[in-house]
Amino acid sequence: MPSPRVTVQQAWDDLAQGNERFMAGQLLHPQQNAARRSELRGSQAPNAAFLGCSDSRVAAEILFDCGLGDLFVVRNIGQIANDNTTATMEYAVAELGVAVIVVLAHGSCGAVKAAIDQTTATPGEVTPAIKAELRQIQPAVQQEWFATQQVSPYVDAEHIDVDAVGRRHLDATINALMRRSRVISDAVARGELGIVGCQYQLEEGRVSPISWVGQVDVTR
């Protein structure tokens, strides 16, 4: 198993600086030229992996002003940690030596809204495949509902905070990655890996850390 090439802190700081450039409109578009393509011909050595929402507005390389070979990314609706995405993150740690995994949620997430709808007394029609995925987000919906309202077992979509549900689901996703993968939790325990759960604010462009594990200070 390769050791990470950078510290957890360095990997996170590089991302945070890229997001600062994105917010400020001062993009460098690094590592996107022919020289970089040539450098990457035979191998890749990204320092960060992403489990993000598939939402078309949440493209990791753009939000963090990164280029080719920088980020190892898997995305699905509502950034759900299932067998596939956990294995993808595990590969990034065990085979590529990434120092940080970013779980990337965002405000106004359609998957979270749909999971809320599925938890109401009159859920809308969705396909069986989508229903199965949304079921992974519904525990966060119920936790938020029972933490703030205790009037009905069914959620009233008008009276639940979508982004608060998203933050609970983010915590659950980080926990699920560590519970599902001994490779991942051992790397965190050794101090070689950090996991940072972030919520992206669509309008402002800011990627805000919400919860994290490992030897990383995301507040500086």
Ligand SMILES: [Zn+2]
């Ligand atoms: Zn989403």
